[in-house]
Amino acid sequence: xxxxxxxxxxxxxxxxxxxxxxxxxxxxxxxxxxxxxxxxxxxxxxxxxxxxxxxxxxxxxxxxxxxx
Numbered sequence: 001x002x003x004x005x006x007x008x009x010x011x012x013x014x015x016x017x018x019x020x021x022x023x024x025x026x027x028x029x030x031x032x033x034x035x036x037x038x039x040x041x042x043x044x045x046x047x048x049x050x051x052x053x054x055x056x057x058x059x060x061x062x063x064x065x066x067x068x
Contacts (some may be wrong), residue, residue: 001060002060002061002062002063003052003055003056003060003061003062003063004062004063004064005063006051006055006060007032007049007051007052007055010051011036011040012050013041014032014033014035015033015037017032018030018031018032018033018036018060
């Protein structure tokens with residue numbers, strides 16, 4: 001698995017978890033999905049993704065999206 005796929009899998013999992021918690025616990029959990037979406041949007045324009053940097057330090061290979 002490369003960094004790109006790991007970032008997308010992590011972001012998708014957090015969004016799904018946020019929606020589930022928003023339904024079952026409190027609508028305030030939807031702010032987590034907003035945060036993840038905003039981070040994905042800014043990384044599309046800037047190329048900076050904190051999770052991608054962490055995964056690179058852990059030894060995952062870079063994909064096309066998050067080359068540094």
